[in-house]
Amino acid sequence: MLYDLDGVIVDSKSTVVETLCEVAGIALGTLPPPEKVRRLAYLPPVQVLAELGVADAAKVFDAHFDTAYAGHARKSRLVAGMTAAMWRVRMSGRRQAIVTMQRRHRLNLLPLGEVRDLIDTIVCFEDATPKPAPDPLWLALDRLQIAPDQACFIGDTASDIRAGRAAGVTAYGAAWGYQDAAALVAASADGLLTEPADVVGLVLGERSVTVGYDSSATGMTVRSGSSP
Structure with a gap:
């Protein structure tokens, strides 16, 4: 199996959504709507960031995702x-x-x-x-x-x-x-x-x-x- x-x-969806909101907020200067992020959360994180309008999404992901994720993972x-x-x-x-x-x-x-x-x-x-x-x-x-x-x-x-x-x-x-x-x-x-x-x-x-x-x-x- x-x-x-x-x-x-x-059950990690809230963790991923909050992490992506934080990372996107760093790049965009404003937090994206959580519900929009929740609808996209099934996609790979770099793709979600790109969908949210983050330029150089892969670079932003590498720079910030792990730190943000560590702060929210306890909610899983x-x-x-x-x-x-x-x-x-x-x-x-x-x-x-x-x-x-x-x-x-x-x-x-x-x-x-x-x-x-x-x-x-x-x-x-x-x-x-x-x-x-x-x-x-x-x-x-x-x-x-x-x-x-x-x-x-x-x-x-x-x-x-x-x-x-x-x-x-x-x-x-x-x-x-x-x-x-x-x-x-x-x-x-x-x-x-x-x-x-x-x-x-x-x-x-x-x-x-x-x-x-x-x-x-x-x-x-x-x-x-x-x-x-």
Whole structure:
């Protein structure tokens, strides 16, 4: 089982939004609207800064992001129920890995706690061509000695889903993360998980998982199918 980190295991969106607001504010001389930053937060940070009008966004990112992030990272929390789900997966005998766009030196700033004891490897931004390329997933699978057709990847952005499909793994969308169900379905997710307990159901076959949705003027109707 492969997982993205931010949004799937760690609820870090507020941390990222506040960090990006601070960095953009340094460059622009005024803070951008937080809601605009929140809507963009699923994108790579340099791209968000560019979208906010920051000139030389990569240079600004390198100069200020780490310092600002360290000041806000304490606000991050583990997604409720995710540690328990990962314990169940571990107890079932499955191996687990994190595949993240996060830089390795920032991991110690996040409240990973016992999650570190539940995973076999972490593939970070520096380790391979980042998602949506399939390379980091292939690296994780190589370390776990698992074939792509025997693995699932749980991500919370369209980029995650594209990476999973390119890698040949079953790619499920975590609808509690950075992007909503509509974006994950549009990216051709193989299924949607609506809460961390669905991770256990997916692995152990104890419940059905969402495979799509029908939207209408009155709202969203979910239809479900059995997990593989």
